[in-house]
Amino acid sequence: MNTHEKNLGQLAAPDIDSIPDLLAQAGIPTQELPDLKGSARCFLIDAGLWGSVAAMMAKNSMRWCAVWGEHCLPEIYVTAAFAARNGHLLFRAIVADDQGELPSQTPFFPAANRPERYLQEMFGIRFTNHPDPRRWMRHQAWNENQYPLRKDFPRAGTPLEETPPDSDYPFIPAEGQGVYEIPVGPVHAGIIESGHFRFQAMGEDILSLEEHLGYVHKGIEKCAEGRDVEGLARLAARVSGDSTVGHAWAACQACEYAVGITIPQRALVIRAILAESERIANHLGDIGACCNDVGFTFAQIQFSRLRELWQRQNAAVFGHRLLMDVVVPGGVSRDILAAQESLLRKGIETLHRELETLLPLLYENPSLQDRLRTTGVLSPAKARERGVLGYIARASGESWDLRRDAPYTPYQRKAITVPCYTEGDCRRRVQVRGDEILVSLNLLVTLLSDLPSGEVVKTLPPVTRDCSGVGFIEGWRGEIIVYVHLEAGGRVARYFPRDPSWLNWPGLEEMIGGVIVPDFPVCNKSVNGSYSGHDL
Amino acid sequence: MNGWLFAIVQTLCVVFFAPFMAGLVKWMKCKLQNRQGPPPWQPYRNLLKLSRKQVVLADTASFVFRIAPYVVFSVTIVAVSVVPVISVQLPTAALADVIVLVGFLSLARFFLSLAGMDVGTSFGGMGSSREVTISSLAEPALLMAFFTLAMNASSTNVSTVIAHLSQGSLILYPSLIFSSLGLILVAIAETGRIPIDNPATHLELTMIHEAMILEYSGRHLALMEWAAMLKLTLYSLLIVNLIVPLGVALTLRPGDLLLGAVSVSCKLLLLALFLAVVETAQAKMRLFRAPQYLGLAFILSLLGMMSHIILEVR
Numbered sequence: 001m002n003t004h005e006k007n008l009g010q011l012a013a014p015d016i017d018s019i020p021d022l023l024a025q026a027g028i029p030t031q032e033l034p035d036l037k038g039s040a041r042c043f044l045i046d047a048g049l050w051g052s053v054a055a056m057m058a059k060n061s062m063r064w065c066a067v068w069g070e071h072c073l074p075e076i077y078v079t080a081a082f083a084a085r086n087g088h089l090l091f092r093a094i095v096a097d098d099q100g101e102l103p104s105q106t107p108f109f110p111a112a113n114r115p116e117r118y119l120q121e122m123f124g125i126r127f128t129n130h131p132d133p134r135r136w137m138r139h140q141a142w143n144e145n146q147y148p149l150r151k152d153f154p155r156a157g158t159p160l161e162e163t164p165p166d167s168d169y170p171f172i173p174a175e176g177q178g179v180y181e182i183p184v185g186p187v188h189a190g191i192i193e194s195g196h197f198r199f200q201a202m203g204e205d206i207l208s209l210e211e212h213l214g215y216v217h218k219g220i221e222k223c224a225e226g227r228d229v230e231g232l233a234r235l236a237a238r239v240s241g242d243s244t245v246g247h248a249w250a251a252c253q254a255c256e257y258a259v260g261i262t263i264p265q266r267a268l269v270i271r272a273i274l275a276e277s278e279r280i281a282n283h284l285g286d287i288g289a290c291c292n293d294v295g296f297t298f299a300q301i302q303f304s305r306l307r308e309l310w311q312r313q314n315a316a317v318f319g320h321r322l323l324m325d326v327v328v329p330g331g332v333s334r335d336i337l338a339a340q341e342s343l344l345r346k347g348i349e350t351l352h353r354e355l356e357t358l359l360p361l362l363y364e365n366p367s368l369q370d371r372l373r374t375t376g377v378l379s380p381a382k383a384r385e386r387g388v389l390g391y392i393a394r395a396s397g398e399s400w401d402l403r404r405d406a407p408y409t410p411y412q413r414k415a416i417t418v419p420c421y422t423e424g425d426c427r428r429r430v431q432v433r434g435d436e437i438l439v440s441l442n443l444l445v446t447l448l449s450d451l452p453s454g455e456v457v458k459t460l461p462p463v464t465r466d467c468s469g470v471g472f473i474e475g476w477r478g479e480i481i482v483y484v485h486l487e488a489g490g491r492v493a494r495y496f497p498r499d500p501s502w503l504n505w506p507g508l509e510e511m512i513g514g515v516i517v518p519d520f521p522v523c524n525k526s527v528n529g530s531y532s533g534h535d536l
Numbered sequence: 537m538n539g540w541l542f543a544i545v546q547t548l549c550v551v552f553f554a555p556f557m558a559g560l561v562k563w564m565k566c567k568l569q570n571r572q573g574p575p576p577w578q579p580y581r582n583l584l585k586l587s588r589k590q591v592v593l594a595d596t597a598s599f600v601f602r603i604a605p606y607v608v609f610s611v612t613i614v615a616v617s618v619v620p621v622i623s624v625q626l627p628t629a630a631l632a633d634v635i636v637l638v639g640f641l642s643l644a645r646f647f648l649s650l651a652g653m654d655v656g657t658s659f660g661g662m663g664s665s666r667e668v669t670i671s672s673l674a675e676p677a678l679l680m681a682f683f684t685l686a687m688n689a690s691s692t693n694v695s696t697v698i699a700h701l702s703q704g705s706l707i708l709y710p711s712l713i714f715s716s717l718g719l720i721l722v723a724i725a726e727t728g729r730i731p732i733d734n735p736a737t738h739l740e741l742t743m744i745h746e747a748m749i750l751e752y753s754g755r756h757l758a759l760m761e762w763a764a765m766l767k768l769t770l771y772s773l774l775i776v777n778l779i780v781p782l783g784v785a786l787t788l789r790p791g792d793l794l795l796g797a798v799s800v801s802c803k804l805l806l807l808a809l810f811l812a813v814v815e816t817a818q819a820k821m822r823l824f825r826a827p828q829y830l831g832l833a834f835i836l837s838l839l840g841m842m843s844h845i846i847l848e849v850r
Contacts, residue, residue: 182658182741189738204666204823293742295734295820301569367731368819517662518742518823 012061016041016087026056033092037257038470039408040081040088047093050078051103051129054112057082062089063387063400064109066481066498067116069123071150076100076123080112081470081481081498087406088472088481095125097150104130111387111503122149122221137214137535139166148222155222174200174207182517186215193531201517209512209520211505216535224495229255229329229460232484232492237324239497240533245271245278246475247497247533248327250482253408255329257469258486259460265452267331268409273344273447274323274332276440279476280351281310281322283391283433286528290430291362293522294371299362306354313347316340331457341448352441359434372427376523378511380422388507389500390478391432392527396424402474414446424511429526463490477501477530499533539627542788546626547617550769555579557772557804558765562736564812579765583758591754594655604651605752605759608644612763615640616770620695620777622796623785624702629695634682637694638675641726644763645671652748659740663747666823670725670732670744673830678722680837684715684844685778694774702781711848714840716779721833723771728764729811731821732829735764742820769804776803 014022019041023030030043045053057064065081065088079092095102104127105112116127117136124147138144141163147153173181179202186194194215200207224235229252236251237244249271256263288303311321317340318326326333336344362368378388380397393400399420403411419435421428468485478500485494508527515523559576566573593601618632618640632640645667652664686692688711689700701712725732728745737743740750749760777784783799785792821829 180658182662184741189740291819293739295730295737295742296818297565297736298569298816301571305570365819367817367821370825371819371822516823520741521739 013063013084014060016084016089019084019089022056022060023053026052028053028056033090036079036090036092036468036470037260038254039257039406039472040090040470042079042090042092042470044092044094047078047095047102050080050091050093051105051108053091054080054105054108058108063384064105064111065387065479066502067105067112067119068483068496068498069119069125069149070483070485070494070496071097071123073097073151076125078102078119078125079483080105083400083406083479085405088470090470097124100125101128102126103128106130106132109387110385111506114506115498115502121147123147124150134170137217139214139217140164141217148219153222155225157219157222169212171198171210171212172208176202178202179207195531197520199517199520204516204518206512206515206517206520209509211509213505213531214535216531218532218536220497220536221495224492227492228490229486229492232495233327233329234325236482236495236497237327239536240499240501240530241322241324242282242530243278243475243477243480243499243533244322244324245274245327246473246477246480247482247499248325249275250471250473250475250480250497251484251495252327252329253471253473254469254482254484255460255471255486257471258467258484259463259469260467261330261458261460263331263458264455265410266335266454267456267458269447269451270332270334270336270456271327272410273336273444274318274326275473275475276444276447277310277314277318278323279440280437280444281307281314282476283437284310286525287362287430287433289528290372290426290522290525291368293525294368296365296368296371299358299365299368302358306351306358310347310351313343317344328457330460331455333457335456336448336451341451344444345448348441348444352438355434355437355441359438362434363431369427371519371522372430373425374423375426375519376511376515376526378424378507380424382510383424383507386507386510387503388478389503390476391429391436392504392507393478394418394420394432395428397422400479402472402479406472408472410447414443416443426522426526460490464488466493468494475500477504477528477533497533497536499530501529501531501534505529505534539625539788542623543617543626543628546621546623547613547628550616550619550621550773551613551766554765554769555583555762557769557808560805561768561808561811561815564809565815568812568816579761583762586753586758586761587755589754591756594751596654596656597751598654600647600650601654601751602756604647604654605756605763607647608651609759609763609766611640611644611647612766612770615644616766616773618694619770619773620698620784621773621800622793623788624695624699625786625788626695629693633692634686634694634697635679635692638679638682641767642671642675644767648748648760651752655751657751659743659747659750662741663744663750666744667748670826670830673827674722674725674833677718677830677834677837678726680834680841681715681718681722684711684837684840687841687844688712688848698777698781698784699786701778702784702786709844709848711840711844712779714836714843716775716840718833718835718837718840719778720775721829721836723775724811724814725826725830725833727768727771729768730815731818732826734820772804772807773800776800776807 033042033044036042063083067080070077075094076097082089121138182199184197186196196212198210237248239247284303284307288300291299315321378396383396383398399418401418404416417439419432463486465488471482473480481498483496487493559579563573563576617628620626649664652660685697689697733744785796
């Protein structure tokens, strides 16, 4: 079995502590920034070296994670995050807000393509030598020369009476005899979010797929400005409804780092219990949905049932089916009492027993496996190049998992098994989910057993000066990165959540070439990117 | 009893009970999957609801799009009228033999696929292209199965074939087994069931039959759906009466007719159960597997024909 082998798929990147030396060797002058709090190390670099840093990172097999900006009049701070073998590294460059320019990192990391275009539209920073000049998030709701995340852009926006239709996005056409386009969405037949897919197909064979997202852009980052930390946590819980715990925890972690408070151990363990519960619920739903997309209704119904039971248990134990607003700044809003603990333990046992029957049934059903095997292959090389995260990466030979590789409390000293396969097809993406559920169930038992006693929430001290922090949490889709900047007085000056979907959506495009049209839905479901988490 | 009157009443009965057959399969499927499920008569409610709704036509729709539901529905009814249900004493069967029956079904399909392409959406065109691909492979297999049965009875008249089979001794002919299997495989493909098509899906990209009727609404959609249910019932009747002709009345005597009605209901019930079990245990096939599946159907039918010629011709 090539799964669960130790270290399979771990990054070949160097240790985080060797990075300053490597930078010095490469002749990149850096200055460590202590005021960006968190587990990551942060360096200030010259804007002109933005590209060279990326080149050096690429050479050392580091992974590109995120880029975000912040308007601090009259400058824009741009921060990029990279992952080393055991932690994160942040680089910050400062550019002027009038005609600011940065060398693009996309030539070295294709994953940076859309985030940089997003930054360009939101702040008006120009990325030189960016390979793709097209707009990304801005449809027609605001003008080309308006930059919503700048301080001078009103929080209410400048809505037009009627938003003009967005019909001129220049998709990359395919040419040749018999080639045709299939536009799908943004409104879909199922009850799912909005996004547009443009296929270039020949007969039933897909030549290429291009996504056009941004239809559910809500201006979450702008909404966050001026909120207090409690309000921010509530907002973060709604960045993507299915990963409410992941996003809320990451936002709270960033705030807690920023103000420098250590929260009670019990609260951290409860947060981990919440996060694992969320992972289990979503994976259950996804396995069923993947089966439904290939017409295997039996499994869909069974897994929907399990998910429903799990969510009812969530409601009974934590007071909310989707676990919203349980994670609050300073801890959690609900304690686990003895009665609830036994309920949870019983639920874990039941689910474990049911899965022992159901999962092998899926893995061995020939008609289901025939559909899933070799469908939508994302090769390990492509997965690494795109920097995909979570279960998609783990099905394609990249096993990065924050809980194991850069653990935060309470995951330190816990043995986390990370399933990893190399085939990268739909079958493996389903199987990784199945494996992860079982790992999480065991983890839940461990977490419940050493639940420390004590308080579950601690009041945050008043914020007396500007402070900022970066949170890193392994959500169920993968690594979530959140940047929070608090002003003196405790109001949010800037909030940026990086949902894993930013990196996973492009992975879907990569796996579609050569797939036949009727197999696209199951590939899409096996990726299950969040539209809302991406569009913000 | 007048044969013609009987034929009309019988056809009307089938038309009326077809939604129940479709609803029954769905209900059984739900029960097998531990679901509550809509009652078997839900399709009637749906048809009623649709017939009351406004018809929304695309600007690009031509007259083909508007007449297609009526053509498809009425041609399917005509096809139903030549299939013996309770009794083989069916004067309409003499008007159209199995070849014409297949022709009727093709005519309906022709209009259905034209309608799919008419509005000019990519989903409709995709559905039509898939439907035609599949039926071009299914039709030869279907005809081959029918020919084997016809050679047995030395007639292509469906009534004669059924009468011949039901009067024959209970010896199992290899040709009958092979062609029955071929017929079942074709029927599953032609009625758009799993593993070829999924009648319950909402995913446009995977649809075949549903993709062609995506643009329909109101009474047009009701007719198209009703026609699809009729087609399911038609194939079911062919299967149960050709493979197990037991109980089909050979006369028009009330006693025989009653027995025929009871036996055909039981057989349909069993077939519905069979369909529900298959659809629960199977995932939908990859689209490009369909030719292999239909190739198998053709080979089975061909084997039936050959075993008839080699083993059974005296």
